[in-house]
Every structure is written in structure tokens, then in C-alpha cells.
Amino acid sequence: MRPLEYLRLSWRSIRGHKLRSALTTLGVVIGIAAVIAFVTLGASLQAGVIGDISPDDQRNAYGWAADPDVEGGPLAGAQPVFSQDDLETLSEDEEIDAAYGYMPLSTQALVYEDEISPQSDALVAAGPSYIREETLDEGRQFESGEREAVINPAVAGQFEENVSVGDELTIVLQGGQGTNVTVVGITEDSEGLSPFEGFEPSPRVYVPTDPYYTEEAATMLPGDGGPGEDGPGEDGPETENPETEEPAALQDGDEADDALFLAIVVEADSADDEDVDAARERALAYLESDESDASELLGDDLEVTLQTSAELLQQLQDVLDLLQNFIVGIAAISLVVGSIGIANIMLVSVTERTREIGIMKAVGAQNRDVLGLFLAESVILGAVGAILGTALGLVAGYLGAWYIDLPLVYPLEYVALAIVIGVLVGVASGLYPAWRAARTDPIDALRYE
């Protein structure tokens, strides 16, 4: 008898007990669905996150100073310690291509052609090369010292009329003062450009630290105000004396040196691990040495962390992996329970169909035919459970990925694996019942009421 015939006949008997078969496969469905959903979500998350590291980003090391006991992602517990002087010194190092400060700035609103759009954390001050060429959809990087900005599509599309390159925006800062910028570039998408920003898309305006941050820094008490405050500097320092804003703008030159950055970006010459490590070591060595301004502010409690995107992501990945292993563990238990369910129903089925087995044997069915028929039945149950579970898991995973706005990834190898596992579950749970069926004595079976 041919394998296809086993499947055909077995499918008939499964269809004969629709509800029972459906309930039997439920354990497998749930187990497989859980795995597939989380694998899909994980793969999408990975693609969304890793996909953001362009080759250019890979030569960046992101640094901040924090108490080493503070746990968390980038900028957790960060204190502003990096001075303009330090950055200039670093930039001159031969291992370092560029070094610039990074500073998220609090805002109240963005104004475009008299239209006001309230925004709290839309402003990011950084160096020109923070805007990498390939992330630009149109226009160019801003230039240091100019009142220029690169915006992302979330900002551009926020107003009645789309903002385009060359337009003027007014940014209302936390203190209430407005400052004008000329849009010189628009990025391709609205996701963060570095781990500092996070990965979820949100409206952002990128401006040069000089003049935007140096101006604002001048409005606070230089030096001592910074490190004493906590938080990523978004709402701390500048709330103290909004009246002094005008002088700050005028005193440009001198005050710029006192601006302290919350974070820095150190760009190596290339994305090679060696170059990145060399740049990082040089930067760390300098920042921790007595020559730097930062070393004074670091004191005993703070430590500088300099990490690449990949390393920062690895931490996220580790958490994700742990979660995934946990889910896979639960799913494995669910599959074991599912197998027991199938085995149980198959045993009931063998007993119920004793007479049928007797008839089949009387008309010439060999033991292996009966074995094949029952095994095919449990394999169908397992495989159907796996297919339904995969479909359910994909839907759930995609809904999840769509909800948190990640790119959809099709983990095809897992789909194939799920179906193989379903078949294996079917074989494992059907083996004993099928063997019992196969060795049924036809004489006893025919006498069975």
C-alpha cells in the first residue's frame, strides 16, 4: 500500500471526528503559534534595529558619562561632562576622524508659516556628520556654526503644507524663546539616527551644536550647574533663568567653551573593528587623563562609556534572546502536552476502531498497513496543528510587529521547522497507539463488540 493512500484514508477518519480532531490539535497549535509569533516578532525587531546601522554608523562610538551602577540603555544616568575643548582635542587625534557632542534639547513647539505644532523633545543638537549622507533623502548636512537644520519626514509632514528644503522653521525652546532655522536637508525616514535617539520613529529636527546648544548652554550657570543636575539635560539646567537669554546669544564666542555635552560621538577612520577600537581607546584614554576637562567632572562616581551601535544592540539582543528562550521553553512544554493529547486520542481511536482493524486485516491488511494508517493519522493531526499554529503565529507576530511599527520579516526557515516539528510530534505521539493497532489480533478484533 502506498503512503499517499494511508494519508487519504486517515484524512477520512480525521474528518469523521471534526471537533475531536480540532481539540486534539489545539495543544500543538498553541505551542507552535507561540514560537512562531515570538520568532517573527524577534526577527522583525532585529531587522528594525540592526537594519538601522548603516556602514557609516558602524564606525561611530557613542559615549556618555554615568555612574557605573546605573543600569539601562544608552544615556541612562548620563551627566554632561564633555567640553568643547575636549571634543576639539579628540578631533585632532590621528586615530579619530571626528568627535562631536550630542545633546537632546527640550522644545515647546515648532512653527512653520504661522502654524504652531507643539513638540516637546524634537530638537537634537550634534555635529554635521551625525547626519550620514545615505540617510538623507534630499538636501545636505547642516554646517557647524550656521543656523541650519535637517528635519525628518515626521516633521516635514506635520504641517498643513509640507516643509521642504530651503524653508524656514521657528523652534520655540523650553524657555519660550524662539530661534529660526533654515531647512537644508530631509532624512529618508523618521527613525532615530543613533542609539541615543531610540529606534521608534518620531519627529526630529537636527541642528548643529554650534550655535544651538552653545547658545542655550550659555544661559545656565557655566560648569557647576551641569553635573549637579540629573537626567539627560532635557529639562534641568535651562529652566533656572530664562531672562538671561539675550546676553547669552551675544556672548557667543567665549561662552561656547563652557558648554558641556551630555553625550559624544567619536567617529573612527573606518568601520573596521581595529580602527573603531583604536579610536575608542584613544578617546577613553584622553577623557580619563588629567589633560581633559571631563576628568575633573568625572570625579569618583562617574565613568565614561563608549560603545558602538552593534554593542549597544547586543545588549538589547541579549534581553530579546532570553525572552525568546523562555517562550520557546513554554512552547516546548505546550508541544509535549499536545503530543500527549494526540497520543491519548489515538489510543481511544484504536480501541474504538478495533472492529475496523479486524475487518481490514481480514481483507488482507498487513501489520505495516495498519501501522501506517494510524501513524498517518497522528502525523496529519500534528502537521495540521503545526500549519494552523504557524498561520496563527505569523498573524500574531505580524500584528505585533505592525503595532510597534517594525519591518515585517518572514522567518521562512522557522515555518519549515515548525512543520517538521509538527510531523515529529505526530510520529512520536502516534507510534505507540499505531503499534498497538498493528498487533491487534484480527480474530479478537472481529469478536469485539
Next chain:
Amino acid sequence: MKTGSAVSLEDVRKTYQLGEPVHALDGVSLEIERGSYTAIMGPSGSGKSTLMNLVGCLDTPTEGTVVVDGRDVGSLSSRERTQLRGATVGFVFQTFNLMPRLNALENVALPQLFQGAGRGERRDRARTLLERVGLGDRADHLPNELSGGQRQRVALARALVNDPAIVLADEPSGNLDTETEADVLDLFAEFHEGGTTMVVVTHERHVADRAERIVHLLDGRIERIESLEEEASGRPSEPGSSD
């Protein structure tokens, strides 16, 4: 032997050990000729079903030899026995004869499946046989959509599908009313006319009377063999005293 006997039993014993041995068959010798029509009668527990199981290659004797279609059943492996059974024996049982989830046509085709026949071939042959038993228009019906007599006819079609050397029926009319019973028995006669070897186990005299001879069993032995050769064409009306 091949031309003469479809089945031959020689001093066959079947003993069950249940504390004290039970001799279900106790020295039975019998020849069943090709194309013959034999009825087996006897009181309950006399060994009729045991004999059928041996003739049908479902079981092997404790002692003696059973030769079916020229092959010694006792010397075959279980696989070979199944093979022989599938190819040379057709069964009709009293009740629950059919696979409940297969339709009439598929039930008839089932034995060919285990012989490895292709799908088209199976369906053609099964359809021909269903037509021969007068159920050509019931091919798609499930067993529970058929009457008792129709089910027995499907079972008979199935018994014949592999062109067996012998058809065994164990109380095939036990559950049928007189009219349907007559129908089924007419079919048996018809197939016998067509050259099929028939063996029918029955409690009822008028069923046995349709055969060419009646083998009377008692306590695992052949009590006597009654020949009905002369009367076989005309229906005997004698009410028949059960041994």
C-alpha cells in the same frame, strides 16, 4: 490438489488453554472442492467460527494441517498468511461488516488497496461488482445510509473483489428479515453458479438448504455430512430438525 480442492483440512485440532484445555476443534478432516457450496451447521460453541478462522487463514491449527489454495497455512509466516488471505479469501460477517466512514464503492475497493492495486483499477472493479449485486446506484452511500440487506450485498461484493478462491460467510443472514435474507441467499446462489466456492456458517436450516452439502459439527468434531446435491436446484420445503 490445485484443481481439486480449494481447501483441505486433515485431522485439524484447535486447543485453547484456559486452565483446563478447551478443544474447539477436535480432529476435523474436510475437503472443500473448488466451485462447491458448503453449509456448516451446529449448536453454539460447536466450533463453527473456529473452523472458519482456520479456513480463512486468520488462525493456525494447534495440530493437523490446513491447506488453502494449495498452501499449508500452518507453515506460513504471519505476513505470508495475510497475503494469502487477502488474495484468496473473501469474508462476509454477521454484523458490522463495513468500514463506517467509507462509502459503498470504497468499501468494495478496500481489499484491492492492500494488494497494491492502482486507484482507477480499484474503482472500475468495485463499480462492476456493485452493479452485479444490484447497488450500482448506491456507490456513494455510507454504510449507515444503507439497509441491512444492502450492507450485506456490499460486503459480498467486497468479498469477491479480489477474485478469491473461496468466500466465507459467518452467519451472513443472522440480522436480516426473511425477505432480505432471501435476496442475499439468491445472490450467493448466483455467484456459486458463476463458479465461486462458497462456505456459509448458519444456525438456520433453510439457509443451509441452499447449499450442495451441509457439514454438521458437534463439540469440535464433524458429526455427519449431509449431501443435498439432488435437491439443490429445487428448494427443499422440509422444515428440518436441528440435530
